[in-house]
Amino acid sequence: MLALVALASYLLGSLVAGVLYSRALGADIRDRDLPGGSGTYRQHGLAAALGVTAFDVLKGVAAVLLARWFTPDFTWVATLGVVLGHCYPVFFRFAGGGGVAPLLGALLVAAPVTLVGMLAVGLALIPLYRATLQPRLGLNAVPFATAVAVPLGVLLATRYGGLPDLLAGGAVMAVRALHLLTVQKRPA
Ligand SMILES: O=P(O)(O)OC[C@H](O)CO
Numbered sequence: 661m662l663a664l665v666a667l668a669s670y671l672l673g674s675l676v677a678g679v680l681y682s683r684a685l686g687a688d689i690r691d692r693d694l695p696g697g698s699g700t701y702r703q704h705g706l707a708a709a710l711g712v713t714a715f716d717v718l719k720g721v722a723a724v725l726l727a728r729w730f731t732p733d734f735t736w737v738a739t740l741g742v743v744l745g746h747c748y749p750v751f752f753r754f755a756g757g758g759g760v761a762p763l764l765g766a767l768l769v770a771a772p773v774t775l776v777g778m779l780a781v782g783l784a785l786i787p788l789y790r791a792t793l794q795p796r797l798g799l800n801a802v803p804f805a806t807a808v809a810v811p812l813g814v815l816l817a818t819r820y821g822g823l824p825d826l827l828a829g830g831a832v833m834a835v836r837a838l839h840l841l842t843v844q845k846r847p848a
Pocket residue numbers: 695696697698699716756757758759760761762
């Protein structure tokens with residue numbers, strides 16, 4: 661059953677909404693941009709980006725709910741599968757998005773306290789950092805907020821549950837981020 665949950669989650673993740681949407685319009689967003697919410701916003705506008713993001717978040721929700729039903733002790737397998745599918749989709753030559761949206765959806769079910777804590781601290785830190793440290797350090801706010809939010813997430817997940825999900829999804833995202841930075845070149 662665990663293998664079936666893993667496979668179903670991976671296939672679900674492989675339905676990358678940004679690619680499906682752009683192909684429905686007769687093109688492939690990956691020729692110009694990444695297929696997540698940001699790329700879709702740049703190429704197709706706000707409404708499309710919201711729809712694409714919602715779909716990709718719901719994939720994570722659905723995968724973990726499926727795992728909760730059939731293999732409740734192994735929701736992390738669904739999280740791993742759905743993020744992996746989104747990043748390396750079997751239907752689209754294994755070139756997908758960054759994994760943010762499906763991981764958000766998965767954590768929404770598997771580790772809601774951790775997710776809310778990480779988002780709240782991360783989002784609150786960005787304006788604070790911009791107003792104080794950034795002028796001196798020069799470093800972009802997102803890596804700074806991430807560097808604080810991730811250890812906090814691990815602490816929260818240790819206390820409130822969902823640590824395996826956070827680590828599994830985060831590991832896939834880290835590999836994908838490195839891959840995007842080093843192997844794949846985004847067309848201009
Ligand atoms: O990582 P993705 O593919 O879910 O896309 C994330 C959005 O673009 C967030 O900026």
